[in-house]
Amino acid sequence: ELKVEQNPLFLSMQEGKNYTIYCNYSTTSDRLYWYRQDPGKSLESLFVLLSNGAVKQEGRLMASLDTKARLSTLHITAAVHDLSATYFCAVDERADKIIFGKGTRLHILP
């Protein structure tokens, strides 16, 4: 059974700082997704990582995937208040459904 673990689960940080959210998963998969969720809203797709070594960047966010280590990271550079949200990673199980991590609640202090 696929298990997806995110850490930290809660992160409070100052604007301008850098930080990384980690996503570990338990079984072989080469498809990993990162989503953002604002309070009361549904999910917004951030990144789709489809192969070992994949790296994608959008603005202050950068995601990477190491399938051998079963690890993905979401790096935040020079955080701004607008990035405050909950971030989820999700892993494709046998390409027929995705399993979510518990989410990381990110609170960026102005």
Place this chain on the structure above:
Amino acid sequence: GAVVSQHPSWVICKSGTSVKIECRSLDFQATTMFWYRQFPKQSLMLMATSNEGSKATYEQGVEKDKFLINHASLTLSTLTVTSAHPEDSSFYICSAKKTGGVGYTFGSGTRLTVV
């Protein structure tokens, strides 16, 4: 492209009544759709996988007689919460995978409150 419409966005119903939630893929065909439930400050929990033209596959612990799923076309799946109780109050989110595609598109969610 790849838009999923979910209705209603919120609903309040009385205990014992049934509520239907619709999930439509607007600009693509989706052989497979998924239904999730999310409680406050928790992650999304997959309830069931809905396959067009066949019975849904429910996750362990999800009552199939209580959460009825119908996927009658390549663009529409419905979730009916039958005999709703206050503990069914939650945020329900659907997603769809484009046939032959990669990635999942999520609906805007339905907040169900049972009183």
